[in-house]
Amino acid sequence: MNVAVEQTAPAETAQQARARSRRRLACITGASAAAITLLAFTSYWLTTGRYLESTEDAYIRADWVALSPRVAGYVAKVEVDDDQPVTAGDVLVRLQDRDYQARLDQAQARVAEARAALAAAQASQQVAAERINQRKQAIVQAQAALHSAIAERQRSVLDMQRYRALVRDDGATVQRLESASAAASQAEAAVQGTQAALREQRSQLAMANAQATQADAELKQQEAALAHAQARQVLAGQDQHDTVIRAPLDGVVGQRRVRAGQYVVPGQPLLAVVPVQQAYVVANYKETQLAHMQPGQPVEIRVDTFAGQPLHGRVASFSPASGNVFALLPSDNATGNFTKIVQRFPVRILLDKPLDGPHVLPGMSVVTTVDTRPAEVADAH
Incomplete structure (x- = not known):
């Protein structure tokens, strides 16, 4: 054993x-x-990991547009359905335009009337200008007649003086002297008559100038009336044009609340156009993560809906203030009980969407990772 x-x-x-x-x-x-x-891990951390800044507080965003009518009226037809893709300029909603077309026709008639009145005022102005020229010519003729009458008066006075001397010397008859005296009197009367005619012509010229001033004022008034009528025509045309609501940009129709036969007023939301092809990411990073972030840095984006298909983008810009500053009721830290809270700043990220990439929609949750490595370090790896 x-x-x-x-x-x-x-x-x-x-x-x-x-x-x-x-x-x-x-x-x-x-x-x-x-x-x-x-x-x-140490090598990864030293070369890559320590440069990556990630956050789950990120979402897909798009600058969608809520469309409202500029004029009131009944909806004649809704040209689009919910979730329908549209391009810029496509007709979305049509309002009944009978009243606005009638107002446009009325405004056009007023413009035609104002143009006719303006043409009449222009004709009156031309008539006033011709009347002034006529009066000026009449004044020239009256002045010539006055000069002739003065010269005739001077000649008659000299004849009378000469015959008076001859009668004194018995070289002429008294009858001849009386004829010369009568001619001198007639010449004096002619001078007075031509002076009165000249004064009359000058008075008529002043009246013609006043009429011309009145014609100018009427012309300006008619020009203002035409401008007013044309402005009303433009407004009526804009109102008639605004009865057709078009898409301002490419996108997809959403929040369609309008229906045919509905009465709408200016400013009432009817539908929205969401530019899904222009979607971007807003990531809310902590202030402690922003030290090395710069516009243009590459970003890896993982959408929760397409977790296995990462997207890529670039940092576009940073918000000028934290979200708390833009809040409706921002916090007041000037109190006795203060607790330091790390603030977050929205960072806009533009997507590098390939043609065959996933279809992202505004509102989707994403996880973003920004590579803050310097360009030379990133190129080396």
Whole structure:
């Protein structure tokens, strides 16, 4: 029996040795794997990980437009359905335009009337100008007649003086002197008549000038009336044109609340156009993550809907203030009980969407990771 025990003991010792060897090998292997993993993680952290800034507080956004009518009226027809893609310029809603077309026709008639009145005022102005020219010519003629009458008066006075001397010397008859005296009197009367005619012509010229001034005023009044009528025509045309509501940009119709036969008023929301092809990401990063962020840095975007299809983009811009500053009721930290809270700043990220990439929609939740490595470091890796 002692011999059997002695033979079994070496066998057990060999098995324990092999077990210890396996455990030692497993420990060495595990330690090596851990060291390699730690080394790989350290290398990744030093070269890449420490430059990556990530946040889950990010969403897809789009600058959608809510469309409202500029004029009141009944809806004649709704040209689009819910979730229908549209392009800029497509007709979305038509309002009944009978009243607005009638107002446009009335405004056009008033413009035609104002133009006719303006033409009449222009004709009156031309008549007044011709009347002034006529009076000026009449004044020239009256002045010439006055000069002639003065010259005739002077000649008659000299004749009378000469015949008076001849009568005194018995060189002429008294009858001849009386004829010369009568001619002098007639010449004096002619001078007075031509002076009166000249004064009359000057008075008529002043009247013609006043009429011309009145014609000018009427012309300006008619020009103002035409401008007013044309402005009303433009407004009527704009109102008639605004009965057709068109898409301001490419997008998809949403929030369609308008129906045919409905009465709408200016400013009433009818539907929205969402430019899904112009979607972007707004990521709210902590202020402690912004130290090395710059516009143009690459971003990896993982949409919750398409978790296995990462998208890529670029940092576009940073908000000029934190979200708390733009809040309706911003917090007031000037109190005795103050707790420091890390603020978040919205960062706009533009998508580099490939043609065959996933279709992202505004409102989807995403996870963004910004690579803040310097360009030379990123290129090296």
